[in-house]
Amino acid sequence: xxxxxxxxxxxxxxxxxxxxxxxxxxxxxxxxxxxxxxxxxxxxxxxxxxxxxxxxxxxxxxxxxxxxxx
Amino acid sequence: xxxxxxxxxxxxxxxxxxxxxxxxxxxxxxxxxxxxxxxxxxxxxxxxxxxxxxxxxxxxxxxxxxxxxxxxxxxxxxxxxxxxxxxxxxxxxxxxxxxxxxxxxxxxxxxxxxxxxxxxxxxxxxxxxxxxxxxxxxxxxxxxxxxxxxxxxxxxxxxxxxxxxxxxxxxxxxxxxxxxxxxxxxxxxxxxxxxxxxxxxxxxxxxxxxxxxxxxxxxxxxxxxxxxxxxxxxxxxxxxxxxxxxxxxxxxxxxxxxxxxxxxxxxxxxxxxxxxxxxxxxxxxxxxxxxxxxxxxxxxxxxxxxxxxxxxxxxx
Numbered sequence: 001x002x003x004x005x006x007x008x009x010x011x012x013x014x015x016x017x018x019x020x021x022x023x024x025x026x027x028x029x030x031x032x033x034x035x036x037x038x039x040x041x042x043x044x045x046x047x048x049x050x051x052x053x054x055x056x057x058x059x060x061x062x063x064x065x066x067x068x069x070x
Numbered sequence: 071x072x073x074x075x076x077x078x079x080x081x082x083x084x085x086x087x088x089x090x091x092x093x094x095x096x097x098x099x100x101x102x103x104x105x106x107x108x109x110x111x112x113x114x115x116x117x118x119x120x121x122x123x124x125x126x127x128x129x130x131x132x133x134x135x136x137x138x139x140x141x142x143x144x145x146x147x148x149x150x151x152x153x154x155x156x157x158x159x160x161x162x163x164x165x166x167x168x169x170x171x172x173x174x175x176x177x178x179x180x181x182x183x184x185x186x187x188x189x190x191x192x193x194x195x196x197x198x199x200x201x202x203x204x205x206x207x208x209x210x211x212x213x214x215x216x217x218x219x220x221x222x223x224x225x226x227x228x229x230x231x232x233x234x235x236x237x238x239x240x241x242x243x244x245x246x247x248x249x250x251x252x253x254x255x256x257x258x259x260x261x262x263x264x265x266x267x268x269x270x271x272x273x274x275x276x277x278x279x280x281x282x283x284x285x286x287x288x289x290x291x292x293x294x295x296x297x298x299x300x301x302x303x304x305x306x307x308x309x310x311x312x313x314x315x316x317x318x319x320x321x322x323x324x325x326x327x328x329x330x331x332x333x334x335x336x337x338x339x340x341x342x343x344x345x346x347x348x349x350x351x352x353x354x355x356x357x358x359x360x361x362x363x364x365x366x367x368x369x370x371x372x373x374x375x376x377x378x379x380x381x382x383x384x385x386x
Binding site for chain 1: 300303373377
């Protein structure tokens with residue numbers, strides 16, 4: 001997942017959630033739209049976090065903090 | 071915002087798949103449902119068409135065709151430059167989003183009819199018209215890449231492609247239904263007890279299977295990442311905004327505004343995949359079908375269509 005894709009997903013999620021909240025404020029039920037926006041935000045964040053964790057180099061077996069491995 | 075009863079069947083089908091039930095509509099019954107729905111929609115639209123003046127229909131039809139050609143041009147750069155998809159995959163998927171889903175349209179008219187909202191009954195003509203331009207734009211968008219890799223557009227077997235566009239089961243039945251309805255006019259009343267009264271029941275059965283098929287594709291979404299979800303939610307909203315704006319310009323009724331928004335919002339998963347398999351065989355069909363069937367279709371049915379109707383009713 002590229003940074004552009006993350007930003008795109010966050011922008012879409014925020015816009016859809018904002019649309020749903022605005023509809024609710026105008027007394028038109030927008031709960032489902034707001035929920036979808038939040039889902040898009042959540043899924044994008046989760047994918048980004050998981051991919052970053054997976055990209056972190058694994059510590060060699062037996063390595064310690066003294067070896068510079070946190 | 072109350073969901074139509076037929077949506078409950080879609081949710082049931084999805085639930086059955088998620089809990090790994092052995093629920094499955096027999097293939098022949100599913101195909102029968104598709105034939106029934108296409109003919110029912112076509113007949114009703116054709117009967118209305120026979121009473122509509124060509125001076126009204128012609129400019130509206132041309133505007134709708136232009137709208138259908140524009141949608142892939144919006145989808146393509148997003149897929150190509152943000153999604154980093156190959157040119158061919160982006161073009162094939164953009165074509166799906168420029169075309170329409172008859173099932174989504176059927177859910178929308180079921181909702182409008184259950185709420186007593188009037189709409190232009192000749193809308194099936196627009197459904198048929200919107201099937202075509204996006205396919206051509208998609209093939210043109212893919213043109214360069216397809217040529218360089220020895221794909222479809224070098225030889226461009228346009229005869230085969232056009233045959234696939236106009237003679238695939240979906241378009242043939244829809245156009246055939248419209249033609250019979252337009253020819254028969256009021257005489258369609260004699261077949262309407264079957265095609266009219268049973269419409270909602272057959273749609274419910276069809277959606278039961280669609281729910282199952284959509285849920286079956288969830289693992290593909292997990293593999294492909296969050297971009298699919300973001301695009302599959304954004305594109306229907308952009309298409310709906312364009313459709314609603316165009317419907318407003320054309321002076322359509324509130325029901326017509328909802329329907330053109332729904333047509334802009336929906337993505338094809340029957341006619342376009344068949345045409346793309348011929349025109350762009352290198353394209354990854356799994357990506358585009360998963361997007362349109364497992365993300366955009368459920369989003370439209372569960373979230374977007376009721377929201378469009380609520381919005382239009384609020385403003386009108």
